[in-house]
Amino acid sequence: MNADVTALHAVSTAPAPVRRGREFLNVPGPTNIPERVLRAMNRAAIDFSGPEFIDLSKSVFHDLKPLFRTDGEVFLYGANGHGGWEAALANTVVAGDAVLLPETGNFSAGWTEMAKSMGVEVVTIPNDRRHAIDPNAVEDILRADADRKIKAVLVVHTDTATGVTSDLRAVRAAIDAADHPALFMVDAIASFATVDIQMEAWNIDVVVTASQKGLMCAPGVALVAAGRKALAHAETIETYTQYWDWGFRRQKEHYRRYCGTAPEHIVFGLREAMDMIAEETLEGVFARHARLAEAVRLCVGKWCEAGALQFNAVVPAERSNAVTTILLPEGFTTDAVRDVCRDQFSVSVGGGLGHLNGRAFRIGHLGDNNEPMILGCLAAVEAGLKRIGLPIGEGGLPAAIDWLSRPTIPGR
Ligand SMILES: *Cc1c(COP(=O)(O)O)cnc(C)c1O
Secondary structure (H helix, E strand, O other): OHHHHHHHHHHHHOOOOOOOOOOEEEOOOOOOOOHHHHHHHOOOOOOOOOHHHHHHHHHHHHHHHHHHOOOOEEEEEEOOHHHHHHHHHHOOOOOOOEEEOOOOOHHHHHHHHHHHHOOOEEEOOOOOOOOOOOHHHHHHHHHHOOOOOEEEEEEEOEEOOOOEEOOHHHHHHHHHHOOOOOEEEEEOOOOOOOOOOOOOOOOOOEEEEEOOOOOOOOOOEEEEEEOHHHHHHHOOOOOOOHHHOHHHHOOOOHHHHHOOOOOHHHHHHHHHHHHHHHHHOHHHHHHHHHHHHHHHHHHHHHHHOOOOOEEOOOOHHHEOOOEEEEEOOOOOOHHHHHHHHHHHHOEEEEEOOHHHOOOEEEEEOOOOOOHHHHHHHHHHHHHHHHHOOOOOOOOHHHHHHHHHHOOOOOOO
């Protein structure tokens, strides 16, 4: 114990390396917060029950609906994504109900654990965590659920651990094919404002997201959108606790929407971020994510050609536009990659989660990014991989540059 303390002390007295320039944040959340959003938050607190805040807040709630592409209700909680998960469950299921929650990766495991902690039975569909959800398996399970014990189908759209995106429309079609009344609830925390998700048109009942990913804001706010069917269903069940209760938050007085003090500064930031998205247009945001994600995939694909690295997502069409998960070969740990990238090349990349703990790293490419940031990240990560002697194929950066230089790519 004492020896450890001495060792720590010895480290802390060494001069810290001087760092200059920007540090790159390429973890898949929290993501880069744009200067404009930071400036919008850099202000004094105001009375959250006064007209200035209420007006701003009403505008945020109003403009969130088209972002979710719903004409239902959006609820905003002072919470992270886990809070959003709990809010979605608390309003739609009670202890003893069952839900179908197909395995996707670490985040389906987390949502499963949370549902179980609330006394909800979870039916799953096993997955090797390298493939999207199989809609046929969803249909089979729902068809077999003759007494309609399953109250909701819960889908993690992009599992941020695996970098795999499932097809929401295909899952919806499976629920319809089975003619099953279950609600369709989606964790879009990693995919929201990076790819198109149309709640109304695709008949999704609940969508959960959080402030710190595609929405480019500080962490601390969960957003849960509920369509008409989900809202009507919520009225028929005994909600878990008041804090999450949609009915409580839908009372007439606007301040009720927060069930207490509003997380004002994040709401200021959210207003600005939503203005930025409106200026770029949602289609522009999606095109930019597609363009930059493809640059990452082309570069990583070249790295993989040396036979050491692999995409976790086996099927190219299932690779996420928000995050790329890369499997490491024997003899190379996540920490070795993350440490060299962060400490020597000023880029933070994500680690491996769950069963990939220690065996993978992740490049986040969602939120406020552009070409030089993505190319800079890829170049620095490549330098880091070379520094630790990891065999990678050549031509990664040129492939990304070549793609980005084309006049016909998304958004250009
Ligand atoms: C980040 C994330 C979560 C968890 O969000 P927190 O804010 O960390 O609680 C859940 N699901 C997905 C898909 C995520 O990307």
